[in-house]
Amino acid sequence: MPELPEVEVCRLGLRPELEGQRIEGVTVRAAKLRYDIPPELTALLPGCVVHAIRRRGKYLLFDCRRDGVEGSLIVHLGMSGNLRFVPFGQPPEKHDHFELVLGKQLLRLADPRRFGVVLWQAGPPAAVERHPLLAVLGIEPLTGTFDGDWLHAACSRRAGPIKPVLMDSHLVVGIGNIYASESLFRAGISPLRAANRIGLARYRLLAAAVRETLSDAIAAGGSSIRDYVHSDGGAGCFQIQAAVYERDGEPCRRCSGVVRQIRQSGRSSYYCPQCQH
């Protein structure tokens, strides 16, 4: 489920009900996610107040503090994770692995495929950037320094096709398999085009397309935030209408061509061969 927009919408939905709240307890039902959930969390977190919820790439960061304890809870939703507020006493389901007990409700992490992450970085909020998983992350695509010029320079040594490059979180964070295809469609660039053989002008189009695609998705999700984080909602699905993703064989929305599916680096890519070069 989660690429950058989904994680950002999740953050926005969590914020009003979690920021400033005290953590009363922690439940770890299945410690084995991509990494083991640190057992010390059950001792560290109770009594902490969540002062801020930040996002870096697809990681959610909960800045926590109490007497003698300061650190950030690092949460990644992997492929199939989601965070939900649920009422006290709601029985856990099969893949509910972790939860925070708050004053009035629970915040529960479900993740069937267990590619998610729950970790802890001790220290002030800034210290989390030094965590090994975060230290290697690339630029945020919704910040000012991400633009066509930056992207053009960053891709100058990448001889492979642009689509997997766009998904490389060491370069740019947050662009997953859906929004990579959608952004390339918007920019009119073929996913097969060698990254270092795309000119500056087209990289400016691509950078703008990435920003627009992600922003539109966040805006679309923003209107259903309550659904996204509450168990009585619509399962957290707010997907923007895809131009090409999973539309293999269907007509292109822009021309008379047919959307095609190909495989790149083990992932599906979708594009319109007539619109994208």
Add this chain to the structure above:
DNA sequence: CACGACTCCTGCTGGC
């Protein structure tokens, strides 16, 4: 270094 294959895990879909 850059790149692709492989890997973790469970669940769903489509073909036979």
Add this chain to the structure above:
DNA sequence: TGCCAGCAGGAGTCGT
């Protein structure tokens, strides 16, 4: 209807 292969929105690690 049942079974099995293949695939799924992520990303670290390893070999070339």
